[in-house]
Amino acid sequence: MTVETEGGFRVTGNGCERGVQYARDEITNPTRIITSTVRVSDARLRRCPVKLSAPIPKGKIFEAMGTLDEVVLNLPIRAGQVAVSNVCGTGVDFITTAEMHISG
Amino acid sequence: MGERYDLVVIGGGPAGLAAAYAAWEHGVKSILIVERDREPGGILNQCIHNGFGLHYFKAELTGPEYAARFVALVKGTGIEFSPDPMVLELTPGREVHISNKTEGYRVIRAGAVILAMGCRERTRGAIAIPGDRPAGIFTAGTAQRYVNMEGYMVGKRVLILGSGDIGLIMARRMTLEGAKVLACVELMPYSGGLTRNIVQCLQDYGIPLYLSHTVVDIQGKSRLEKVIAARVDENLKPVAGTEISFECDTLLLSVGLIPENELTRKAGVTIDRRTGGAVVYENMETSVPGIFACGNVVHVHDLVDFVTEESIRAGKAAARYLTGGDKGDNEAIEIETGAGVSYTVPQKVRPGNVSGGTDVFFRVNQVFAKSVIAVISDGETVARFKRERLAPGEMERIKIPAKVLAQAGRSVTLGVQ
Ligand SMILES: Cc1cc2nc3c(=O)[nH]c(=O)nc-3n(C[C@H](O)[C@H](O)[C@H](O)COP(=O)(O)OP(=O)(O)OC[C@H]3O[C@@H](n4cnc5c(N)ncnc54)[C@H](O)[C@@H]3O)c2cc1C
Numbered sequence: 001m002t003v004e005t006e007g008g009f010r011v012t013g014n015g016c017e018r019g020v021q022y023a024r025d026e027i028t029n030p031t032r033i034i035t036s037t038v039r040v041s042d043a044r045l046r047r048c049p050v051k052l053s054a055p056i057p058k059g060k061i062f063e064a065m066g067t068l069d070e071v072v073l074n075l076p077i078r079a080g081q082v083a084v085s086n087v088c089g090t091g092v093d094f095i096t097t098a099e100m101h102i103s104g
Numbered sequence: 105m106g107e108r109y110d111l112v113v114i115g116g117g118p119a120g121l122a123a124a125y126a127a128w129e130h131g132v133k134s135i136l137i138v139e140r141d142r143e144p145g146g147i148l149n150q151c152i153h154n155g156f157g158l159h160y161f162k163a164e165l166t167g168p169e170y171a172a173r174f175v176a177l178v179k180g181t182g183i184e185f186s187p188d189p190m191v192l193e194l195t196p197g198r199e200v201h202i203s204n205k206t207e208g209y210r211v212i213r214a215g216a217v218i219l220a221m222g223c224r225e226r227t228r229g230a231i232a233i234p235g236d237r238p239a240g241i242f243t244a245g246t247a248q249r250y251v252n253m254e255g256y257m258v259g260k261r262v263l264i265l266g267s268g269d270i271g272l273i274m275a276r277r278m279t280l281e282g283a284k285v286l287a288c289v290e291l292m293p294y295s296g297g298l299t300r301n302i303v304q305c306l307q308d309y310g311i312p313l314y315l316s317h318t319v320v321d322i323q324g325k326s327r328l329e330k331v332i333a334a335r336v337d338e339n340l341k342p343v344a345g346t347e348i349s350f351e352c353d354t355l356l357l358s359v360g361l362i363p364e365n366e367l368t369r370k371a372g373v374t375i376d377r378r379t380g381g382a383v384v385y386e387n388m389e390t391s392v393p394g395i396f397a398c399g400n401v402v403h404v405h406d407l408v409d410f411v412t413e414e415s416i417r418a419g420k421a422a423a424r425y426l427t428g429g430d431k432g433d434n435e436a437i438e439i440e441t442g443a444g445v446s447y448t449v450p451q452k453v454r455p456g457n458v459s460g461g462t463d464v465f466f467r468v469n470q471v472f473a474k475s476v477i478a479v480i481s482d483g484e485t486v487a488r489f490k491r492e493r494l495a496p497g498e499m500e501r502i503k504i505p506a507k508v509l510a511q512a513g514r515s516v517t518l519g520v521q
Contacts, residue, residue, distance in 0.1 A: 032304065035152050035166055036280060037252055047255040049152035049168050058308065065280050079172060097152065098168040 031055035034064060038071040038083050040100060048073055049097045050083045056090045063088045075102045109184075110134040110426055112200050112214035114191045114367065117146020118408050119399025119415040120220035121174040126419025127218075128181045132426055135183045136212065138202060140190040144178070145171030146222055147400075148408065150249045153273055155300070159409035170408060194219075196372040196392055216422040219368055219382065219390070219397040220415065223361040223404055225270075233265075235322030238329070244270040244358040248277070257281055259354025263331050264288040265319050267295040267302070269406055269497075271358025276305035278356075285309070286350050289317045289333045291340060294471045296360075296497045298406055318342060319355070328353050361404045371395060378447035379403040385436065386453045386462045387421035388414060396422050403449045403465070406499055410465065414449075437512050439504075442480060442519025444468050446496070455509040462509065464518065465501050468494045472520055479504055480517040494520065 025031060033055050037047035056064060067084045077100040084094040111132050113120045116139030124137050143149060148156070151167030158164055161173070178185070189204035200212045225243040242250075242258055248270060250256045262278050264271045267290040275285045288306060293316045295302055306313055314333065320342050321332040335346035363381040374383045374391035381402040382390040388398050398418035399411045436452040446469040453462050472494040479487040479502075489502045504516070 032308070033154055033164070034280065035154055037152060037255060039255065046253045049166060049252065051152075051154055051166055061280070061308075079169065097166045098149075098172065 025055075030058045032058055032061060034061055035097070036065060036068055036094075038068055038073055038094075038096075040077065041072055041074045042102070045075070045100065048077055048083075048100055050094045051097050052087065053093045053095050056087065056092050060088050060090065064090075064094075068094065075100055107210060108134075108213045108215075109136045110215040111136070111218065111422055112198075112212060112216075113137045113218045113220055114194070114200070115139060115146065115220035115222055115399070115401070116141070116144035116185065117220060117222050117399065118148055118171060118174060119222070119401070119411050119418075120144075120146070120218065121171075121178050122412045122415035123218045123220060123396075123398050123419035123422070124183050125174065125177050125181065126416040127423045128178075128183055128419075130420050130423035132423045133182060137178070137183060137185045138189055138191050138200070139185070140188065142188060144175050144185065147245070150245070150252050151273075152252045153277070156408050159407065160412050161409075167408075174412075191221075191367060194367045194371040194395075198394055215426050216394045216396065218418055218422055219373075219395065219401050220399050221364040221367065221401045223363045223400040226357070226360040226362060228357060233319055233322060235319075236324055238322070238324030238327050240324065240328030240353050241322070241355045241357065244268070244274045244356045247354075247356050248274055251277060251281065257283065258356075259283060259352070261286060261352040262354040262356060263319075263333075263350045263352045264356045264358060266290060266358035266360070267297050267313060267315075267497075268358040268360060269297040269301050271356060272297045272301040272305040274356055274358070275311050276309060279309045279311070283354075285311050286352055287312045287314055287333075289314045289319060291318045291336060292316070292496075294495060294497070296358075298497060299495075314348070317348075320347065322355065328355060331355055361400065363401050363404065365401060368397065368401070373397075376447065376451055378441065379449060381449075383452065384450045386450050386458050387424075388418035388450070389421055389425070394425055396425075403447065406497070410499065410501070413463075414465070437509060438515040439464060440515050440517040441466075442478075442517040444470065444472065444494075444520030445518050448518055453504070453509060455506070455512075458509065459506060461503045461505045463501060463503050465499055466518060467496055467499055468520055469496060471495045476521045477502055478519055478521050479508060480519060481508065481512045481515075486511070486516070 033052045035051040079099045081096045113124045148167035148171040154166045156165045156170040189202045193201040198214045247258045262285045320334045323330040331350045334342040376383045382397045396418045398415040439448045448466040477489040478485045486508045
C-alpha cells in the first residue's frame with residue numbers, strides 16, 4: 001500500500017476500503033486497540049482477556065495499560081462486559097473478550 | 105467397541121469447528137469432534153490480540169472472540185463434543201483410537217475423518233542453537249500461553265529470535281506488561297511475519313529488527329544471562345567480528361511451526377515435504393479416500409480466516425463423500441511449483457469436481473517487488489495475476505479458472521515472473 005501526501009492525500013495499492021481510512025489515520029493520528037488480561041476473583045482460574053472498545057492514540061497506550069493493574073473481575077463473566085470504563089478519559093472502555101464460568 | 109459416527113473430526117480448533125459445522129449444514133447428522141484440551145478453540149484461546157476475522161467476518165476480533173463465534177454455531181447443532189480425549193491412532197480403514205481419563209480407551213469407526221490437529225512450534229533442538237542450557241528460553245507460543253492464560257510473566261529483559269508472527273506479537277505483549285524487549289533477530293534478509301505486525305508490534309515500541317542475524321552463543325548458569333548474535337553471510341553462516349551482545353534473562357524462539365502429522369503418517373496418508381502436511385486435492389481430501397485435512401495441519405496459515413474457508417471446503421467435501429457424490433482419483437491435474445513458489449495447497453485438482461475454478465493457496469520463497477504470478481500449461485502462460493509485492497511471510501491465493509483446468513494436461517505450473 002502506498003500513500004502520497006503531497007498536494008492532497010492519495011492511497012494506492014490498498015486491498016480493501018478500510019485501507020484508505022487506515023492510511024489516513026496512520027499518518028495524521030495513529031491509534032491502536034490494545035489487548036491484555038485481568039485477574040479474576042477465583043485465583044485458581046485463568047486470566048480473563050480484555051480489549052479496548054475502540055482505538056486510542058498511540059501515546060496513551062502505557063497509561064491505559066496501567067488502569068488494568070488493580071482490576072479483579074467477579075465470576076461469572078460475560079463477553080463484552082466493561083472491565084474499566086472511560087480509560088484515561090478517552091471515552092473508550094476496556095471490555096472482556098471471553099466468558100468465564102464458576103467451575104468446581 | 106461398535107461405536108460409530110458418520111464423521112469424526114480430530115482437533116477442535118478453528119479448523120475442526122468450521123469443518124464440523126459445514127458438514128452438519130450439508131446434511132451429516134452424526135458427528136464427533138475429538139479435542140484433547142478442556143475447551144474448544146485451539147490456539148485462538150491464547151491469541152488475545154485482535155486482528156482476526158477481517159476477511160471472514162469483516163470485523164476485527166480477538167482470538168477468543170473468533171473462536172467463540174464458531175463454538176456458538178457448533179453448540180446450536182447436534183454435533184457431539186467430548187472433552188479431554190486424545191486421539192492416539194488413526195488407521196487407514198478409519199478406525200479412531202481414543203484415550204481419555206474418565207472413559208479410558210475407545211475405538212470409534214468413522215465413515216469419514218477430518219484431520220484438524222493444527223501445528224506445533226520448532227524448538228531450540230530443532231534448529232540447533234549452540235551454548236549453555238540455562239532456564240529462560242521458551243518458544244514464543246509457550247510464553248504466550250503463560251502470559252495470556254496463566255498471568256505469569258516469563259522475564260524482564262527479552263530477546264526474540266525469529267520474526268514469525270508469534271514472536272512479533274509477543275514482543276509487543278511483553279513490552280506492554282513492562283518487560284524490556286531488546287531486539288528481534290532474524291536469520292533471513294526479510295521478516296517471516298505480516299507487515300502489520302512489524303509495524304504495530306516492533307516499530308510502535310522502537311524495538312529494533314536485525315535482519316540477516318542469528319544467535320551464535322547462549323550464556324548463563326542457572327538462568328539465562330547473555331545472548332550473542334552475529335550477522336550472517338549469503339550462505340547464512342555467521343560473520344566473525346559482527347557479534348552483538350545482549351544482556352537478557354529471556355530468549356523467545358519464534359523460528360517456525362511444524363504441522364502436527366504423526367497421526368496422518370500412521371494412517372498411510374501421503375505427506376508433502378514442502379508443506380510438512382498431507383498432499384490434498386481441491387476439496388481437501390488426502391491420498392486416503394474418506395480422510396480429509398484442513399487448517400494448520402495441512403500448511404501453516406497466518407490468517408485464521410483462510411483456515412475457516414479451507415475447513416468449510418473440507419466439511420462440505422466430507423458430506424459429499426458420505427453420500428457417495430465425489431469422483432475418484434482419475435484425471436487429477438498436478439499443480440507444480442515453478443520459479444519463486446515454495447508450495448501450493450491443493451497440490452492436485454480433479455477438474456470434474458470443480459465448477460467455476462479452484463482456489464490455490466501458496467507461498468513464495470523470497471521477497472518480490474511488483475510481479476506477476478503465472479499459471480503455465482505446456483510451456484504457455486494460461487493465466488496471470490498481478491501483485492504489488494510478494495513475501496514469504498504472507499500467504500497468497502489465486503483462483504485457477506475452470507476453462508484453464510479443462511484444457512490443461514496432466515499438470516500446470518505456478519511461478520512468479
Ligand atoms: C501465536 C499465534 C498468533 C496468531 N495470530 C493471528 C492473527 O493475528 N490473525 C489471524 O488471523 N491468525 C493468526 N494466527 C493463525 C491462526 O490462529 C491459526 O492459523 C489457526 O488457529 C489454526 O487453526 P487450526 O484449527 O488449524 O489449529 P489449532 O488452533 O492449533 O487447533 C488444533 C487443535 O487440535 C487439537 N489436537 C491436536 N492433536 C490432537 C489429538 N491427537 N487428539 C485430540 N486433539 C488434538 C489441539 O489441542 C488444538 O485444539 C496466529 C497463530 C498463532 C499460533
